[in-house]
Amino acid sequence: MATRPRAKPVRILVVGTGSMAAAHVRAYQAMPGVTVVAGVDTRPDVLKAFQTDHAIPHGFATVQDAIAWGGFDAVSNVTPDSVHKTTTLPLLAAGKHVLCEKPLATSHADAAEMADAAARAGVVNMVNLTYRNVPALQAAQALVAAGTIGPVRHFEASYLQSWLTQPAWGDWKTEPRWLWRLSTAHGSNGVLGDVGVHILDYATFVIGAMPARFTSRLATFDKAPGGRIDEYTLDANDSFVMETELTNGALGTISATRFASGHLNDLRLRVYGDTGGLEVLFEGGKSLLRGCIGPDMPTATWRKLPTPPVPTTYRRFVDAIRGTATPDPTFARGAALQAVLDAATLGAGADLPA
Template identity: 35%
Template sequence: MTESSESVSHAMPAPLGVGIVGGGFMATVHSRAARAARAHLVGVSSSRPERAVAAAAELGIDGAFASLEELIADPGIDVVHVTTPNALHAEQALAVIEAGKHVVCEKPLATTVADAVRLADAAASAGVTATVPFVYRFHPLVREARARFASGETGRLLTIAGSYLQDWLLDSADDNWRVDSAAGGRSRAFADIGSHLVDLIEFVTGDRVSRVAATKRTFFDSRAEHAAITTEDAVAVAVQTAGGAIGTLLVSQAAAGRKNRLHVELSGSAESVVFDQEQPETLWVGRRRGSLLVPRDADQLQPDAARLVTTPAGHPQGYQDAFNAFVADTYAAIAGDDPDGLPRFADGLRAARVSDAVIESAESGAWVDVAA
């Protein structure tokens, strides 16, 4: 070892300190992603102090905080992940921002457009990184589809056929806090999963939904632990885009056999692309002559898609991998980078406006313009 090399310090930067609010399924997903990004999981808070202790043990997090206030006061925490029921998002995310911390807030960002505006404005004013996990953007083949639209390879967008189908609320005995509008908000199925569908369509095509005509159904107004349910189990929507395309969307949490099937077929004047989240290893590209299946193979993809490939072709990637990539890009933004396609609070506000227009249309029976 030379004298000069002995005198040079190569200290690694301290890992990002992470706090998590909430202790359910999404907290588990967020914690895995934070760990994959080599962050330090400092602590968790939950609905009750004892639940926070249990969550810390379950998730392998260092500490448990008795309240959100105690968590955000910890100087070792740089970013807070909000994974609580929807009605708590606005108040909790705002508290994080006001404490000067970066924030990742589950969608829907808020249960009203007014609260979503307040959060987006607060994040912008505070200069913090504030993101929403529209994680399907981080499938490599979604980025490949986006690159085809951006390059003009698909031509002009003509039609959209999209669906997001699940069956976890198929039976009246199935229940969850999300069915209660006081906890989940005015919209359930569309705000919960339809928001992902619209975000994916707009992200890939670069076009925006401008008008909607919707109908909704609540198949069970009573479930195991809830009565007088008003939130929807399914929504069907006709859409028009700013660029002149037309299409249909079907969103349901009562579609037997469908576990998490987000499916989009985007037809352009030169070619169509189809992405199926349950089968994310191939992208179908339809042409009048010579249709093909594009594999998730870095050697065959555009650079922005290839960078998200973490395993060789033939070794499947899935939902957690997409979530890990979203969190990694969020942490890169905190460090000063500007990752392309990172969904921020402005995108959460956009989703709130689309959801609001869909429910307004379903209740009025009329076409409704989506606010810009």
């Protein structure tokens, strides 16, 4: 009987060992042949707790120290948005594969520099757009690409969070991991940069086209006396709305907010074509795809559609390193999304005459 060849071992370094790092580690530690060998964090107490919690043998204060040590093949970069570029570039130069958290950077110029550096290095590079892991998203993309709902004419996409109106994820008024997300000086582009990137990817991946032109508005609401808490000026946007025409002519809206009371973390996409409509939902942590297609259209009958399981971005990253999968979404995709986010920031706030 033939024995299956053992998968190539992959040694992972996690850079930035805060809240989201645990999800990366848990995913890798469940994969045969993959070992998380080390962490890097500028906060020694956070690094130590991370190493203890996940039984990780090595820890470093800087990326440069980890590169000098060298005992790893690939990296999950889970640092705050503002340091993705400065931490990733030396790792690419050292020939390491990188899965970087979203958004790839805080400006298109930085994201493009990272994409160019990754292409030059010839390493596997991916952005952790986690909602690519939602089965309904992948099934919907396949249906649209196959022409099942015909040319897409109209869509609505929204990302609904409420961590500024209720405490389910902790107290944003006292916890730095929430406060940095509210402050541009701490590298945040607000809800637009934080989860706007997810819903922009969600909609444009399914429809298969990017915004060609749009208008957008951002809002920052009063949340604390004087708009400050400690060293954090609460000036980053809390809500955004974009109306856009895509390169395929489809017209639609994309929005995100941290004030969607009643929703912890829900993504909704409704896509309408000439021969059918789809609802691509990720609500309450559950993936659901509904369609009203062809003969069901005159009676407006919506049916639940099959959504086969999909590999996670972590799995696809490891498979790409092993040469058994194509990396996607890449840094180049991250840079293309960042170009839209930059333009959405600039396009915000125009007032019409009264």
